[in-house]
Amino acid sequence: MPPQRASTVAERLRLMSGELTAAERKLMVALFANYPMAGLGSITDVAREADVSTPSVLRLAKKLGFSGFPAFQEELRAELSAQLQNPISKHERWAADAPDTHILNRFATAAMENLSGSLKLMDHRAFDAIAALLADRRRTIHVAGGRITGSIAAYLVTHLQMARPGVNLVPATQSFWPQYLLDIGKQDVLVFFDIRRYDARMLEFAASAQECGAKIVLITDQWISPIARLAVHSLPLRIEAPSSWDSNIVPLFVAEALVAATVNASWRETEARIAALETLSDQGRRGK
Amino acid sequence: MPPQRASTVAERLRLMSGELTAAERKLMVALFANYPMAGLGSITDVAREADVSTPSVLRLAKKLGFSGFPAFQEELRAELSAQLQNPISKHERWAADAPDTHILNRFATAAMENLSGSLKLMDHRAFDAIAALLADRRRTIHVAGGRITGSIAAYLVTHLQMARPGVNLVPATQSFWPQYLLDIGKQDVLVFFDIRRYDARMLEFAASAQECGAKIVLITDQWISPIARLAVHSLPLRIEAPSSWDSNIVPLFVAEALVAATVNASWRETEARIAALETLSDQGRRGK
DNA sequence: CTTGCGCTGTCAAATTCGTTACACTGCTCG
DNA sequence: CGAGCAGTGTAACGAATTTGACAGCGCAAG
Numbered sequence: 001m002p003p004q005r006a007s008t009v010a011e012r013l014r015l016m017s018g019e020l021t022a023a024e025r026k027l028m029v030a031l032f033a034n035y036p037m038a039g040l041g042s043i044t045d046v047a048r049e050a051d052v053s054t055p056s057v058l059r060l061a062k063k064l065g066f067s068g069f070p071a072f073q074e075e076l077r078a079e080l081s082a083q084l085q086n087p088i089s090k091h092e093r094w095a096a097d098a099p100d101t102h103i104l105n106r107f108a109t110a111a112m113e114n115l116s117g118s119l120k121l122m123d124h125r126a127f128d129a130i131a132a133l134l135a136d137r138r139r140t141i142h143v144a145g146g147r148i149t150g151s152i153a154a155y156l157v158t159h160l161q162m163a164r165p166g167v168n169l170v171p172a173t174q175s176f177w178p179q180y181l182l183d184i185g186k187q188d189v190l191v192f193f194d195i196r197r198y199d200a201r202m203l204e205f206a207a208s209a210q211e212c213g214a215k216i217v218l219i220t221d222q223w224i225s226p227i228a229r230l231a232v233h234s235l236p237l238r239i240e241a242p243s244s245w246d247s248n249i250v251p252l253f254v255a256e257a258l259v260a261a262t263v264n265a266s267w268r269e270t271e272a273r274i275a276a277l278e279t280l281s282d283q284g285r286r287g288k
Numbered sequence: 289m290p291p292q293r294a295s296t297v298a299e300r301l302r303l304m305s306g307e308l309t310a311a312e313r314k315l316m317v318a319l320f321a322n323y324p325m326a327g328l329g330s331i332t333d334v335a336r337e338a339d340v341s342t343p344s345v346l347r348l349a350k351k352l353g354f355s356g357f358p359a360f361q362e363e364l365r366a367e368l369s370a371q372l373q374n375p376i377s378k379h380e381r382w383a384a385d386a387p388d389t390h391i392l393n394r395f396a397t398a399a400m401e402n403l404s405g406s407l408k409l410m411d412h413r414a415f416d417a418i419a420a421l422l423a424d425r426r427r428t429i430h431v432a433g434g435r436i437t438g439s440i441a442a443y444l445v446t447h448l449q450m451a452r453p454g455v456n457l458v459p460a461t462q463s464f465w466p467q468y469l470l471d472i473g474k475q476d477v478l479v480f481f482d483i484r485r486y487d488a489r490m491l492e493f494a495a496s497a498q499e500c501g502a503k504i505v506l507i508t509d510q511w512i513s514p515i516a517r518l519a520v521h522s523l524p525l526r527i528e529a530p531s532s533w534d535s536n537i538v539p540l541f542v543a544e545a546l547v548a549a550t551v552n553a554s555w556r557e558t559e560a561r562i563a564a565l566e567t568l569s570d571q572g573r574r575g576k
Numbered sequence: 577c578t579t580g581c582g583c584t585g586t587c588a589a590a591t592t593c594g595t596t597a598c599a600c601t602g603c604t605c606g
Numbered sequence: 607c608g609a610g611c612a613g614t615g616t617a618a619c620g621a622a623t624t625t626g627a628c629a630g631c632g633c634a635a636g
Contacts, residue, residue, distance in 0.1 A: 021582085021583060021584085022583080022584090023583075023584065023585095034369065034372075034373075037365065037368065037369045037372065040328060040365055041365070042622085042623065042624090043623070043624065043625095044622090044623075044624095052584085052585090053584065053585045053586080054585090054623090054624080054625090055584080055585075055586090055624095055625075055626085056583090056584070056585080058624075058625065058626095059583095059584095068624070068625075069623090069624065069625085070592090070623095070624080074329075077325060077328055077329070080325060080368075081322060081325040084322070084325060102412060103545055103548050103549045103552065104407060104410075104412055104415060104545055105407075107541065107544065107545040107548065108403060108404075108407055108541075111403060111541055112400065112403070115396060115399060115400070116396075117317075117320070117321060119392060119393075119396060120320045120321075120323065121316070121317065121320050122392070123302040123303075123305070124390060124392055127392060147446070148443075148446060148447075150442075150446075151439045151440070151442045151443035151446065152439070152443070154438075154439045154442065155436075155439035155440070155536070158435070158436060158438075158439065159436075159533060162532075162533070222313070222317045223310070223313065223314075224313055228306060229306075234305070234306065236305070236313075236317075238317075241544065241548070242548065243544065243547065243548040243551070244548075244551055244562060245447060245450070245544075245547070247544055248443070248540065248544070249537055249540055249541055249544065252536065252537055252540050253395065253396075253399055253537055256395065256529065256531065256533075256535055256536070256537065257391055257392055257395040259531065259533070260391050260395065260529070260530065260531040260532075261391045263531070263532055264391065274532060281485075309612085309613060309614085310613080310614090311613075311614065311615095330592080330593065330594090331593070331594060331595095332592085332593070332594090340614085340615090341614065341615045341616080342593090342594080342595090342615090343594095343595080343596085343614080343615075343616090344613090344614070344615080346594070346595065346596095347613095347614095356594070356595075357593090357594060357595085358594080358622095577636100578635100578636085579634100579635085579636080580633105580634090580635090580636100581632105581633090581634085581635100582631105582632090582633090582634105583630105583631085583632085583633100584629105584630085584631080584632100585628105585629090585630080585631095586627105586628085586629080586630095587626105587627090587628085587629100588625100588626090588627085588628105589624105589625085589626080589627095590623105590624085590625075590626090591622105591623085591624070591625085592621105592622085592623070592624080593620105593621080593622070593623075593624105594619105594620090594621075594622080595618105595619080595620080595621085596617105596618085596619075596620090597616105597617090597618085597619090598615105598616090598617085598618100599614105599615090599616080599617100600613105600614085600615080600616090601612105601613085601614080601615095602611105602612095602613090602614100603610100603611085603612085603613100604609100604610085604611080604612100605608105605609090605610085605611100606607105606608090606609085606610095
């Protein structure tokens with residue numbers, strides 16, 4: 001086990017720099033030349049880079065207190081990893097005065113990790129392409145969700161309807177689906193929310209819709225719904241939660257961001273619509 | 289030599305994400321969880337981290353166009369090295385390769401600020417008290433939302449119904465409200481989602497419900513709905529978004545956290561219910 | 577000049593790693 | 607319902623790495 005005094009390998013090396021032999025100093029110089037990347041190859045690579053023999057590298061590692069070269073290397077990786085890690089891990093206190101184990105704080109941590117994890121996983125060009133589809137007024141939009149995700153789908157529809165005409169929510173009742181398919185045209189866009197416990201019926205529905213010529217867009221979890229095979233664009237999201245069920249915060253996030261992107265993409269047409277909606281709402285309010 | 293089309297391994301993975309198998313997706317998720325460090329251990333480590341077998345890692349590497357795992361790893365190291373020398377990498381990146389001004393990144397920043405701001409604003413004892421009310425099976429729960437927040441209310445109802453009996457969604461159609469009031473009893477709990485553009489009708493409804501003896505719980509924004517005067521507990525949340533409309537991510541967050549807290553508070557009773565639900569779902573699936 | 581000590585590189589053993597071959601599982605299609 | 611297939615894991619092989627042992631070299635002290 002490495003000593004606890006100096007936290008990093010670099011620090012430990014500097015502390016010991018007085019007691020290093022010639023070969024070890026060559027190694028140190030080579031390592032600092034681009035730290036810590038230079039230490040991440042095989043022991044052979046490191047030795048050749050510093051122009052010393054392989055055992056010299058091993059001897060240095062042991063001198064620094066590691067059990068062997070792999071242990072040394074793992075420490076380097078851990079340091080680098082910590083350095084790269086998102087500052088999210090900076091334990092910024094969440095709910096004031098509540099313990100870290102409080103459900104609010106645990107959920108907050110999970111939500112943050114899901115969000116940043118999803119964004120790393122996500123292809124932003126797919127996102128942009130979806131927004132462009134949604135902004136295309138020649139296309140009719142249909143949004144479908146399952147038992148749980150139905151609320152998210154409804155949320156997306158509510159907002160999209162404020163931004164553009166021709167937006168429909170696919171009914172939750174599955175027996176309506178066959179007749180609903182009748183209204184799906186060649187240029188239509190179908191947005192599916194499908195997260196695990198994937199619904200086999202929804203897959204069938206997607207297949208039928210695709211045969212009608214509709215474009216399929218999928219918002220799913222990291223394990224990816226089978227509908228992905230039919231979709232022109234898929235967004236895999238992280239949805240883990242410290243709970244009996246999954247978290248739909250990130251799907252909602254995506255829905256909101258898609259609406260905003262859609263509005264941006266067709267601002268000229270949307271502007272007037274939003275203004276008209278405002279007027280109508282005010283009238284409705286005053287009228288009562 | 290790897291193909292030149294996509295410059296980074298991450299990019300290549302995203303391009304191929306549609307053609308990945310289940311094990312390969314697990315690897316992708318694990319790799320992105322801390323990219324690219326997660327790929328720098330031995331092939332055994334990488335496999336264990338993603339919970340797949342060693343050959344699956346190798347297969348993915350070959351699928352991406354590398355001659356073998358070492359070639360794949362060397363590419364990752366090269367990327368990391370380049371990234372470390374560029375000061376750009378200091379920017380904690382959200383969506384990979386997307387500019388900071390991309391709507392996804394702006395929304396992500398807003399979501400984080402809303403969440404941490406809400407938690408600092410929130411009284412966690414009020415939260416716990418609400419959870420205790422929701423967990424009390426002697427009380428019937430009613431959840432109401434407005435035009436926008438209706439979806440969030442529906443989401444809360446869907447989940448609460450899985451955890452306990454006696455949970456109702458107040459219908460969105462306002463003309464049903466008078467008759468709905470008939471069913472509200474003395475010990476009932478009414479959860480309102482009311483964020484700005486507060487609905488005057490909802491305030492009236494809340495007042496009537498309170499006169500029936502129901503306990504009012506309010507989830508609102510930082511400007512606080514007038515219903516707060518009637519409520520036994522209020523949770524003010526931050527909901528700003530870089531968009532024409534407000535963000536309901538934090539309200540959804542609260543809904544999910546409340547469900548989890550409710551489940552925790554009455555686990556003994558809930559456990560059996562969840563198990564029964566599982567059984568019924570499976571039967572329903574197999575039965576069809 | 578010689579002796580002894582410490583450092584370093586060469587070599588080979590042991591272990592771990594990367595890779596290939598094969599068998600099993602679950603799904604799709606006839 | 608059975609055959610075929612894609613996908614996955616287990617197990618064995620070969621390759622590379624890591625590590626220990628040993629011998630040569632240089633330096634310093636006697």
